[in-house]
Amino acid sequence: MTEQNMIKETDSPQDLAATVAQVRTEVSALHAYLVTYKLVVWTAGNVSARVPGQELMVIKPSGIEYDQLAPELMIVTDLHGVPVDGVDSAHWGNPDLAPSSDTDAHAYVYRHMPDVHGVVHTHSPYATAWAALDEPVPCVLTMMADEFGGDIPIGPFALIGDDSIGRGIVETLRESKSPAVLMKNHGPFTIGPSAKAAVKAAVMVEEVAKTVHIARQIGTPIPIDAEHVARLNDRYMNVYGQ
Ligand SMILES: O=C(CO)[C@@H](O)[C@H](O)COP(=O)(O)O
Numbered sequence: 001m002t003e004q005n006m007i008k009e010t011d012s013p014q015d016l017a018a019t020v021a022q023v024r025t026e027v028s029a030l031h032a033y034l035v036t037y038k039l040v041v042w043t044a045g046n047v048s049a050r051v052p053g054q055e056l057m058v059i060k061p062s063g064i065e066y067d068q069l070a071p072e073l074m075i076v077t078d079l080h081g082v083p084v085d086g087v088d089s090a091h092w093g094n095p096d097l098a099p100s101s102d103t104d105a106h107a108y109v110y111r112h113m114p115d116v117h118g119v120v121h122t123h124s125p126y127a128t129a130w131a132a133l134d135e136p137v138p139c140v141l142t143m144m145a146d147e148f149g150g151d152i153p154i155g156p157f158a159l160i161g162d163d164s165i166g167r168g169i170v171e172t173l174r175e176s177k178s179p180a181v182l183m184k185n186h187g188p189f190t191i192g193p194s195a196k197a198a199v200k201a202a203v204m205v206e207e208v209a210k211t212v213h214i215a216r217q218i219g220t221p222i223p224i225d226a227e228h229v230a231r232l233n234d235r236y237m238n239v240y241g242q
Contacts, residue, residue: 002059008136014157014218016054016073016087016088016149017088018088018157019051019052019053019054020051020058020076020087020088021057021071021075021088021178023049023051023052023058024071024072024074024076024088026049026068026195026196027048027049027058027060027074028060028070028071028074029057029073029159029198030047030070030180030195030199031045031046031047031060031066031069032066033199033203033223034047034120034122034199034202036177037067037073037098037116037202037224038040038124038205039122039124039203039206040066040122040123040124041123042065042159043062043063043064043066044122044123045120045122045123045124046059046060046102046106046120046121047059047099047119047120047140047198047199047209047212048060048103048106048118048119048120048195049117049118049194049240050074050103050110050117050118052117053125055078055079056076056077056078056079056084056087057076057077057078057079057096057110058075058076058077058193058236059074059075059077059099059100059102059103059105059106059212060073060099060100060177060185060187061097061098061100062071062097062098062099062100062101063098063101063123072136073097073102074230075100076088077099077103077107078107079107079110079162080104080107080111081099081103081104081106081107081219083099089214092105093111095237100119101160101161102160102165104121104161104162104165104166105119105121105163105165105166105169105189106119106121106166107166108163108165108166108169108170109166109169109170109189109191111190112170113170113173113174114189115192115193116192116193116198117142117192117194117195118191118192118193118194118195118196118197118198118199119190119191119195120189120191120192120195120199120201121187121188121190122187122188122202122206123145123186123187123188124187124188124202124205124206124209125206126206126210126213127182127187127188127205127209128182128186128187128188128208129144129150129181129209129213130152130154130209130213131182131183131184131185131187131188132185133153134154134184134185135154136152136153136154136182137150137152137182137205137208137209137212138151138212138221138223139151139224139229140212140215140221140222140223140224141208141211141221142224142232143204143207143208143211143225143234144212144224145207145224145233145236146183146232146233146235146236146240147179147201147204147208147236148177148179148180148201148204148205148208149176149177149178149229149230149233149237150176150177150178150226150229150233151178151183152178152180152181152182152205152208152209153172153175153176153178153181154172154181154182154183154184155168155169155171155172155181155183155184155189156171156172156183157184157185157186158182158183158184160186165183165186165189168181168183169181169183169189170193173191179191179192179197179198179201180202180204180205182227184239185199188202188205188206190202190205199236221234222239
């Protein structure tokens, strides 16, 4: 283990272990939403969460089926995606378990967007179809103005396996109100102030990508003007809900 991925010594080991245990439980459980909302096939999607106050994140192991996931199988890494051992009693490995193949992308987002506490990636079919076309989903629904504050943008083409996906996500979402980006030829990545918020954005992306696709089969969807988009987004962000 390098000095870089040693745990900070500011929290007591007991507090840190309890926090990590909570994050493990949350990240493991949130994958069920991906299955429930039909956003994933086989093992093609992942959820991660930042460990609050630490240079750490929790992500699922690569290639493990969703019904096998459990808190103790979640992997704790530093914000460069390097697994960190000894954070809590649920030993991160099983040295046979590698973290998700998208770990570098998630880690890059946490390093560069300090307010982001959750990242989700799926290959949900309607959203991914727009990504294959290299076409943003235009803001033609009030639900899109609410949740995304405008069009759902396309991010650049990026190869899997290094920082390029993370860089594409950050460069695109820094310029946008949207918590979702459709990475060209790949699929949606979503972010949120919590892992659950990022999961919700992944569910919403698929829903609106599907509806706008259907609308285009029967006519020409009508864009919502920018002033109305801004007002809808402001109401949703500041007034909607409890
Ligand atoms: O896009 C890819 C690989 O093409 C990934 O999103 C995987 O489909 C999910 O992999 P793991 O999280 O199980 O490594």
